[in-house]
Amino acid sequence: MIKLEPEILQAVEKPARYTGHELNAVHKDWDEVDCHFALAMADTYEVGMSNLGLKILYEVLNNRQDTACERVYAPWIDMEAIMRDRSIPLFSLESFTEIKNFDFLGFTLQYEMIYSNILNMLDLAGIPIWTKDRSDVDPFIVGGGPTVYNTEPIADFFDFFILGEGEEVISEVAKTFVKWKREGKPGGRKGFLKKVAKLEGIYVPSFYNVKYNERGYFSSIEPKEPEARDKIYKRVIRDLDSVHFVEKPVMPYIGIVHDRIMLELFRGCTRGCRFCQAGTSYRPIRERSREYLRELARKLVDSSGYNEMSLTSLSSADYSCLGELVDDLFADFEGEKVSFSLPSLRIDSFSIDLAHKMQQVRKSGLTFAPEAGTQRLRDVINKGVTEENLMTAVEAAFKQGWKQVKLYFMMGLPTETDEDIVGIARLAEKVARKYKEVKGKWGVTVTISVSCFVPKPHTPFQWFGQLPKDEFERRQRLLKDSITERAVKFHYHDARVSVLEGAISRGDRRISQVIYQAWKDGAKFDGWTDLFKEDVWHEAFRKCGIYMKEYSERTRDFDEPLPWEHTTPGVSKDFLKREWNKAVAEQLTEDCRRGKCSGCGVCPSLKVNIVDWKRKEGEVKANV
Structure with a gap:
């Protein structure tokens, strides 16, 4: 010991x-x-x-x-x-x-x-x-x-x-x-x-x-x-109510990043954003029942002493019984000063109404993710929201007292142009001006946070070549120079880290030599900007005789063998190709949870028979 x-x-x-x-x-x-x-x-x-x-x-x-x-x-x-x-x-x-x-x-x-x-x-x-x-x-x-x-x-x-x-x-x-x-x-x-x-x-x-x-x-x-199998498919839990969830979380002595109870509502997301690896790798949708969630919430509060609970999932507002569950939780913890929060909101009035109910004591700010600055590019990535959706949502929020809004965007998405970059600034400024229109005065803070796009395996954009670091930085400067409203604040990610992430994320086994060499030369805590050593990584690639841009910037052919295809979340390559072609054509794909099957291949390849709970006329019904 x-x-x-x-x-x-x-x-x-x-x-x-x-x-x-x-x-x-x-x-x-x-x-x-x-x-x-x-x-x-x-x-x-x-x-x-x-x-x-x-x-x-x-x-x-x-x-x-x-x-x-x-x-x-x-x-x-x-x-x-x-x-x-x-x-x-x-x-x-x-x-x-x-x-x-x-x-x-x-x-x-x-x-x-x-x-x-x-x-x-x-x-x-x-x-x-x-x-x-x-x-x-x-x-x-x-x-x-x-x-x-x-x-x-x-x-x-x-x-x-x-x-x-x-x-x-x-x-x-x-x-x-x-x-x-x-x-x-x-x-x-x-x-x-x-x-x-x-x-x-x-x-x-x-x-x-x-x-x-x-x-x-x-x-x-x-x-x-x-x-050894030719192809290894992921494990998937069929019934989330049947497996163990956290009941007695270890309580830290110091503040941690997420210092609250996390109550997982469901797994999976079928909205189909084409850049999103989580959206493909966590399919299919499986929900926990309201009754089980209420039981878990009570156990977690009693065993931890926390008075804040986050209702988590990839898109928490998509939980089919969310309104009813929130009412249940407020009733269950009435008088106990337990607060609830949603980490992700849909851009619609339903989410705003829920957020208002959950943050009546203190309105800490709202976060939305338009992801792109123009409707054309939002259609390319299959985001499925419009500028009108966003303006309606923020107008409702401002009327109910919010004065801080955070907007998430990505930079470097396939087919992106300078017009799309400037569109980020224009959209954020419209949100700021909407506040003045609603309240008759200034007083809002709109923060835009822009990450650098990294193409990920098992997504429709897995073939796409990533932008070079210099081009990311040029577009960051363009966006910064395009912001004219003082109410709009701009935060962006370190492009140096993103391009390295891009090289590793689509790498093969030869990259292990680079990682080893970089570590030997002092690389550690690379996700912490102040500790990231760009020169060490570039020298490691050079020492190993591997050209970094071949992994990050090169666009792959559809027929090229990919080093990750033997390990799969179940999404078919044919589906990813179709989605790539629809992206180029700026066509949307309907969410299979609200319409017809998109043919992603998950259900048959994983041999699952998933019950998809839907809201309809005030009732919750099952659709297999």
């Missing part, structure tokens, strides 16, 4: 990141269980403690009598320096056990810019970074989460990946391990990987051969073990 001396904690920023012993943390006798699982996020405590997926898996694993699950996060720069200076290995927060002594180390892969931190944590733990270098005494390194649908850039660092939703499969992995261990660990490390590879949704990269053509482009990936 690791012991931290008081002078160590006194020497670092936010020592509570490393002390453990929080309320609801689970402590088990190490010798009383057969499986020891460490769940990790390669970012700070405040970020990792906010991740809902890790909270769920923590309880799922600890509910097993044969398994102990503990937590570990990336130490901040100051703590890492002390750990390396004093040879303190990476340790868990529950028992302060060295991470290398666990059976599994599972990372949630939230986005590509944490990859260098993963290597740093493995090194701090004393675990060989490359899969091929690990022995039978090393933990199995597992990955899951949003970026798991192209894990090729980090495939050589991981023993296996879990595709899709983990509540069921993570327990199957633990069960498989315990059985293998009790049988005497037949076949050693590879023996267990052969067993786990038979589970649906498991990808073992070392069981595949990767080939490249004469130009150096990826050409194929082929199974080399009988347990």
Whole structure:
């Protein structure tokens, strides 16, 4: 067990990141269980403690009598320096056990810019970074989460990946391990990987051969073990009411990014925004029942003491019983001073009415996501909202007392022109002027936040070449110069980070050499702008003989083999091609939840029969 001396904690920023012993943390006798699982996020405590997926898996694993699950996060720069200076290995927060002594180390892969931190944590733990270098005494390194649908850039660092939703499969992995261990660990490390590879949704990269053509482009990936499948489909939970959700969240001693209860209403989104990887990878739509959500809400408040609850999902306002659920929650917690919030709003009056009801005490501000500045480009990305929708929504909001509005946009979308960039400024200014029209005076703040578009695997824009950094920066300057209203504030993302994310997100296994080289040369916390080392990454590409722009800026052909097609969320390539062509033609695709099937392929490929709850004439009816 690791012991931290008081002078160590006194020497670092936010020592509570490393002390453990929080309320609801689970402590088990190490010798009383057969499986020891460490769940990790390669970012700070405040970020990792906010991740809902890790909270769920923590309880799922600890509910097993044969398994102990503990937590570990990336130490901040100051703590890492002390750990390396004093040879303190990476340790868990529950028992302060060295991470290398666990059976599994599972990372949630939230986005590509944490990859260098993963290597740093493995090194701090004393675990060989490359899969091929690990022995039978090393933990199995597992990955899951949003970026798991192209894990090729980090495939050589991981023993296996879990595709899709983990509540069921993570327990199957633990069960498989315990059985293998009790049988005497037949076949050693590879023996267990052969067993786990038979589970649906498991990808073992070392069981595949990767080939490249004469130009150096990826050409194929082929199974080399009988347990390896040609294509690995994600795991999907059919009935969300039947699986465990967080009931006793671990309570932090310090403020975290999402310092509130998160009540997940449903999973999936069928609105079909063509840039959105989450919209394809989390399909199909599955809702929790009102009754179950009320029960969960009561348990969460009682076990945590939180007085703020966020009703979360990809598009929370699309929950079919949202109005009724909000009424239920207000009735259930009347007099308890519990507040509720929606992290995402539709651009319509229904959302405004709900937000008004939920924020009667304090109106903190509203957030909408038009995504593009002109109707033409909103049609290209299949956003499905108009300027009239936005103006109607903000007019209703201003009449009810709001005076802060945040608008999210993307820059660098396919077919974007300077006219579309200037359109962002004009749209924001119209929102500001709408306030003066409604209230008869100025007093509103309209903040536009503009991210740099990154083409992602398994989206209709996966073939599209990303803009160069210089062009992103030119368009940022153009937008800034186009804003004339003082009420409009402009925030934008770091284009340097976005183009690197673009190169990694569509990379193949050769990118692992670049990530390793960049980490060796000092890259870490790349998602933190003040710590990002652009020159280190560019030098790493050069040292490895890999041309970064071939991955970020090159537009792929439809028939070109893609390194991520063997791991799939179930959306068909034919559907993605159709959506690309409709984007070029500026044509919309109807939301299949409100109209006809769009033929994305998810339901048949995943063999699911999903009941889609719809609002109709004041009732909730089922449509299969």
